Amino acid sequence: MVPTLLLMLAAVMVRAQDGPVYPDGSIRLVGGRNPTEGNVEVFYRGRWGSICDDEWDIREAYIVCKMLGYNRAVRATFNSQFGRGRDLIWMDNMFCTGREFRLDRCRFDGWGVHDCNHAEAAGVVCDGQRARAIAQGTPEATPNAIPAPASAKTVIRLVTEKDLSIRLVGGRTTTEGRVEVRMPQGWGLICGDGWSIMEANVVCNQLRLGHAKASVQSGTYGGHHKNMIISGVKCRGSEHNLADCLHDKVGQVFCPGEENIAGVVCSASLPDLVVDEKEIERTSYIDNIPMANLQCAMEENCLSSSAYDRTRPGWQLQQRRVLRFTARIGNFGTTDFRPFLPKQSWQWHACHLHYHSMEVFAHFDIIDSRGTKVAEGHKASFCLEDNECHTNIPKKYACANYGDQGISVGCVDTYHHNIDCQWVDITDLRPGTYYFKVSVNPELKVSELSYDNNAATCIVHFDYVSAQVYNCTLGRP
Numbered sequence: 001m002v003p004t005l006l007l008m009l010a011a012v013m014v015r016a017q018d019g020p021v022y023p024d025g026s027i028r029l030v031g032g033r034n035p036t037e038g039n040v041e042v043f044y045r046g047r048w049g050s051i052c053d054d055e056w057d058i059r060e061a062y063i064v065c066k067m068l069g070y071n072r073a074v075r076a077t078f079n080s081q082f083g084r085g086r087d088l089i090w091m092d093n094m095f096c097t098g099r100e101f102r103l104d105r106c107r108f109d110g111w112g113v114h115d116c117n118h119a120e121a122a123g124v125v126c127d128g129q130r131a132r133a134i135a136q137g138t139p140e141a142t143p144n145a146i147p148a149p150a151s152a153k154t155v156i157r158l159v160t161e162k163d164l165s166i167r168l169v170g171g172r173t174t175t176e177g178r179v180e181v182r183m184p185q186g187w188g189l190i191c192g193d194g195w196s197i198m199e200a201n202v203v204c205n206q207l208r209l210g211h212a213k214a215s216v217q218s219g220t221y222g223g224h225h226k227n228m229i230i231s232g233v234k235c236r237g238s239e240h241n242l243a244d245c246l247h248d249k250v251g252q253v254f255c256p257g258e259e260n261i262a263g264v265v266c267s268a269s270l271p272d273l274v275v276d277e278k279e280i281e282r283t284s285y286i287d288n289i290p291m292a293n294l295q296c297a298m299e300e301n302c303l304s305s306s307a308y309d310r311t312r313p314g315w316q317l318q319q320r321r322v323l324r325f326t327a328r329i330g331n332f333g334t335t336d337f338r339p340f341l342p343k344q345s346w347q348w349h350a351c352h353l354h355y356h357s358m359e360v361f362a363h364f365d366i367i368d369s370r371g372t373k374v375a376e377g378h379k380a381s382f383c384l385e386d387n388e389c390h391t392n393i394p395k396k397y398a399c400a401n402y403g404d405q406g407i408s409v410g411c412v413d414t415y416h417h418n419i420d421c422q423w424v425d426i427t428d429l430r431p432g433t434y435y436f437k438v439s440v441n442p443e444l445k446v447s448e449l450s451y452d453n454n455a456a457t458c459i460v461h462f463d464y465v466s467a468q469v470y471n472c473t474l475g476r477p
Contacts, residue, residue, distance in 0.1 A: 025104035027067055029124065031082030039082045039123040040064055042090050042103065044111055049090035052116035053078040053123075057194065058234045058246060059098040060106065061124040067102065070126035074248055075232045076194065077123035081256075085121025089114045093373075094122075107371040113305075125254070163241040166203060168264065170221030175209050175266040178221035181230060181242070183250065188229025190262035191255035192217030197444050198237035199245065200264040206241055209266035213447045219259030228253045233262070237451070271407070272333030272449040273440050277456035277472035280438060283326035283417045284469040286426075286462060288319045296351030302421035304375065306428055322423035323460070323467055327362065327415045329440050331407040333449050336396070338406045339384060340445040346405075351420070357405040358382050363442045363477070364424045366460070367435040374434070375424050386411040426462065436460040436469055439477035451476050 024044050032038030041048045061073035092114035096106035164181055171177030180187045200212035232248035239245055248254070297303055307320055331337050339346070339357035346355040361382035366375035385403075386395040389411040397406040407413045415422050424436070439455040441448065448454070458472035 025102055027064060027103055029064075029068065029082075031123075032125075034128075036070065036126040036128045037077075037082065037124065039077075039080065039085055039121040040103075041086065044090050047088060048086065049088040049112075050085035050118070051094065051122040052089055052092040052114050053120050054114075054116065055093045055095060056122040058232065059096045060094045060103065060122070062098050063096050063100055063103050063106065064124045065126040068126065070128065072127050074125040074127050075254065077125065078120075080119050080121040080123075082121075082123050085118045087118055088112075089116055089118075092116055095371075105370075107367070107373065109373055127249075164243040166206060166242055168203075168207065170223065170263075171265075176221070176264065178216075178223045178261050178263040179203055180223075183229055185229070187227075189223050189225075189227050190233055191228055191231035191253060192260040192262040193231060193255055193257070194234065195262040197447055199233050199235045199242075199262070200266075201237045202235045202239045202242055202245060203264050204266035207266070210268035211266065211270050211447065211449055212264055213267035213270065214265040216263030216265065217260060218263070219261055221261070221263045223261045225255070225258045225261075228255050228261075231255050267447075269335040270333050270447055270449045271331050271335055271337035271409070272453075273337060273407070274330050274332050274453045275438055275440060275456040275474065276328035276330065276412075277458070277474055279328045280325050280436075280456055280458060281469050281472050283324075284436075284460070284467055285324055285417070286465060286467045287322050287324050287423070289322060290319050291316050294320060297421050299351060300349065300421060302423070302425070304425040304428055307425065320425055321427045321464070323366075323426050323436070323462065324417040324423045325438075325469070326417045327422065327438060327440075328412050329362075329407065329414075330412040331409050333409060336406050336408050337384070337446060337448075343404070355399065355402060355405070356383055358384065358445070360443055360445070361440060363437070363439045365437045365439075366424055366426060366429065367437060369434075375426055375429055384413055387414040388412045431463040433459065433461045442477040444477075 026043040028041050028048070029035065029038030030041055040051050042051060056076055056078060058073060058076050061076040065073040090111055091108045093109045094106055095108070096103070100106050166182070167180050167187070168174070168177030169180050179190050181190060195215055195217050197212050197215045200215035204210055204212045230247055230250055231253045233242070233245055234247070235242070235245035291307070294303065294307070298307065303320060309315065341357060346357045348355050361384070365373050368374050383399040384405040384407055385397045385399045386408050389395055389408065393408065393410040395411065396408045397404050399405060436458045437455055441454055444451060453474045455475050455477045456472045457475060458469045460467060460469045462468070
């Protein structure tokens with residue numbers, strides 16, 4: 001269960017099992033070859049635990065390295081690179097801006113709330129240069145940082161060159177290939193570790209080839225590992241030149257895997273999903289649902305974790321309080337939005353009597369004033385179809401009878417407020433004012449022209465009987 005706001009805000013001093021006293025939120029690195037690298041562990045309620053690598057990137061690594069007293073992070077690591085993580089996992093789905101001074105000031109799912117295992121521990125590699133304040137022995141330089149047999153991570157530096165010349169090589173057409181960068185020492189490769197659709201989009205835009213349809217992290221387009229010239233590239237996706245992105249120090253390349261080479265596939269035509277924020281404001285309301293009517297929803301994990309506690313007497317007779325709303329998702333791009341998974345991988349759901357083509361298409365979250373998600377309200381599965389289309393645009397996609405799924409250009413996929421799982425479970429939340437965020441394609445699994453309109457963030461105020469949703473604005477997931 002997500003802890004209460006009071007617990008989240010508290011900085012209670014507790015005693016670890018091995019003796020020393022640490023404040024909640026303290027961190028350390030473990031498993032590295034030296035003190036500058038390792039899996040990140042965080043201290044909470046008297047115990048050390050791991051951090052899941054979902055959504056983990058260089059921004060979180062930067063916070064870790066700064067907390068440990070290093071100047072910057074070299075890279076973020078994933079998949080328990082420095083050894084098996086602890087079975088106790090304290091944090092998941094971390095989201096930091098890079099400006100926070102402590103890791104527990106970033107957004108995450110809540111202490112102990114996760115869907116990971118010990119093979120998904122997040123880690124860092126720091127640059128090894130201690131901040132000046134550390135060298136001078138000032139205590140302010142190490143807020144809540146606990147030394148340990150471990151590792152840390154550093155932050156990617158800004159490129160100092162005015163702009164970088166790039167080219168695509170090895171593709172079947174001029175719109176795909178491995179990315180090569182021209183440096184004073186010649187053309188070289190980019191490490192594919194951490195390479196995503198955001199970095200690929202900058203490459204495609206810079207080469208005037210449209211937008212990124214796919215990011216590649218393999219040797220598909222050839223190239224040799226010895227020609228690797230830069231690593232740790234991290235972009236927001238809107239930069240005009242790869243030089244405007246962050247990256248590791250040139251000449252200090254660390255790239256796991258012989259064929260981990262960055263590449264792209266560019267396209268002039270992509271879908272562009274837009275959330276109808278006004279529909280969310282218009283249709284939101286509170287509903288109370290008896291547990292007897294929620295069997296299907298429970299099977300699809302549409303309720304908060306407390307709903308699954310069957311040890312409480314009379315749990316079958318209890319009700320769940322949910323925030324219902326309608327989600328209208330339109331495609332305003334230049335080509336159809338199609339599921340990430342091939343049709344043979346779709347899953348049949350007997351409750352809803354149709355196939356779900358995307359396991360993670362939308363997140364519905366309630367967030368407190370600190371930016372912490374306090375309600376487990378994401379929709380785990382989706383079926384995509386054309387419910388409404390503009391005049392003269394025929395409906396192409398339908399869920400029934402194992403039909404093709406997607407959203408055509410000029411059409412809208414609508415999940416009405418009275419549909420099962422079209423809600424956020426707020427049973428465990430105190431009445432008050434929160435942020436309400438509805439995000440589609442949140443993991444950027446399908447490439448789009450823009451992600452700046454994929455999420456609607458609103459203010460929601462609710463009591464035990466009613467809710468008001470207002471001031472919705474569009475932004476990124």
